[in-house]
Amino acid sequence: xxxxxxxxHSFYSQRLRLHYLDWGNxxxxxxxxxxxxxxxxxxxxxxxxxxxxxxHIIAPDMRGHGDSEWARGSSYHQxxxxxxxxxxxxxxxxxPTVLVAHSMGGTLAALYAGxxxxxxxxxxxxxxxxMWPGRFSGAPAHERVRQWIDNNRHLAGRxxxxxxxxxxxxxxxxxxxxxxxxxxxxxxxxxxxxxxxxGSYSWKxxxxxxxxxxxxxxxEEVVAxxxxxxxxxxxxxxxxxxxxxxxxxxxxxxxANVRLVDIPGAGHWAHHDQLDEVVRLSxxxxxxxxx
Numbered sequence: 001x002x003x004x005x006x007x008x009h010s011f012y013s014q015r016l017r018l019h020y021l022d023w024g025n026x027x028x029x030x031x032x033x034x035x036x037x038x039x040x041x042x043x044x045x046x047x048x049x050x051x052x053x054x055x056h057i058i059a060p061d062m063r064g065h066g067d068s069e070w071a072r073g074s075s076y077h078q079x080x081x082x083x084x085x086x087x088x089x090x091x092x093x094x095x096p097t098v099l100v101a102h103s104m105g106g107t108l109a110a111l112y113a114g115x116x117x118x119x120x121x122x123x124x125x126x127x128x129x130x131m132w133p134g135r136f137s138g139a140p141a142h143e144r145v146r147q148w149i150d151n152n153r154h155l156a157g158r159x160x161x162x163x164x165x166x167x168x169x170x171x172x173x174x175x176x177x178x179x180x181x182x183x184x185x186x187x188x189x190x191x192x193x194x195x196x197x198x199g200s201y202s203w204k205x206x207x208x209x210x211x212x213x214x215x216x217x218x219x220e221e222v223v224a225x226x227x228x229x230x231x232x233x234x235x236x237x238x239x240x241x242x243x244x245x246x247x248x249x250x251x252x253x254x255x256a257n258v259r260l261v262d263i264p265g266a267g268h269w270a271h272h273d274q275l276d277e278v279v280r281l282s283x284x285x286x287x288x289x290x291x
Contacts, residue, residue: 006048006059008067013087014080019067020060020088023052029121030094031055034085036103036127038205040066042191043102046184047271050279055098060088062105064206066192075152075211081108082115095119098286102126102271106246111217114225122289123233124282127268128246131219148214158207162200169193169201179266179273226254233258234285236278238266259285 006021021041031051033044041059048057061068063084064076074080085108089095096119101109106128113120139147163169166189173192174185193201233255235247239262246252247260261281266273 006057011088011091013063013084014071016063016069016071016084018060018063018069018084018088020058020092021048023048023057023059025052025054025056028054028056030097031057032085032089032094032097032099033057033059034099034101034105034109035059035062035065036105037209038065038203039103039105040188040192040204042066043188043269044100044271045187046275047100047279050275051282058088058092058094060084062108064209066204070206071208075213076206076209077213078108078111078217082111085109085112086116089116089119096121098122098124100124100126100282101128103242103268104129110229110246111222111225113231114228117228117230120229120231122231122285123229124236124285125233125246126236126270126278127238127241128235129242130244130246130248130251131222132244144214148212152208152211155207155211158210160202160207162196162198162202163193164200166190166193166195166201169203177267177269177272179269184272223254226251227256229255231257232285232288234281235260236270236281237262238268238270238273239264240267241270242268 006023009020009022010017033048035041035043041061044059048059051057062081064070089097099109099113099120106125109123110125110128113123170186170189173189174180192204194204195201235258237245237247252258252260263270263274263277271278
């Protein structure tokens with residue numbers, strides 16, 4: 001059954017109860033939408049409405065984000081997020097699936113597609129985080145571990161920002177991305193914040209999503225996973241996007257069946273800033289699956 005609005009569901013991963021939206025149309029091919037860091041599943045609402053007639057769309061809140069539970073006693077490592085995707089795909093019986101992912105989600109989707117290439121029919125990466133020079137290499141081990149410890153201690157004392165009124169949170173959202181329409185900014189703020197007991201508002205994501213791991217997956221192993229991807233890949237980057245995106249710095253060469261597009265007039269959230277163009281490019285890729 002197709003529906004105009006999604007329904008909320010839960011699944012479990014490493015004892016965490018994680019939330020996802022299901023847009024119905026379960027007889028159609030599957031499409032999984034993966035958001036970026038400190039974002040939430042409703043970031044995809046406009047994109048999902050463009051495709052829910054033709055696909056069974058699932059959009060999760062990753063651990064520590066949106067309406068999913070927060071991890072305890074651990075940083076948010078890429079491998080844990082990838083496990084969550086694997087659990088959702090297995091439990092909701094989503095394989096095979098189209099994967100569409102943004103920012104950190106693009107990193108995770110590309111890793112997952114390299115581990116389980118047989119389960120992914122197409123991969124769309126929007127401003128995906130690629131190689132980050134110096135982040136996980138270069139410094140001596142003792143310095144990296146000390147920096148990781150210091151960062152976690154800092155986060156222990158970091159208090160979530162409280163906004164006296166929802167309108168102030170909305171204004172902060174709009175300042176973060178001037179490309180957003182007022183309606184988009186309000187929608188994202190409503191779904192991305194919660195009201196505290198004192199009546200103020202805070203963002204839903206866990207502060208510890210800022211706690212990057214001391215050690216990441218080595219670059220050569222990331223490349224090896226990218227090179228295992230067998231499905232068609234569309235990489236969408238933006239003229240006003242972030243540095244070190246997947247596809248930049250020569251990394252596009254590691255994908256066998258790939259198209260790279262740079263969209264003008266868009267920032268990091270290209271699927272908000274240039275929705276029609278992102279949808280058009282995605283449809284071009286997906287139309288090739290049925291021809």
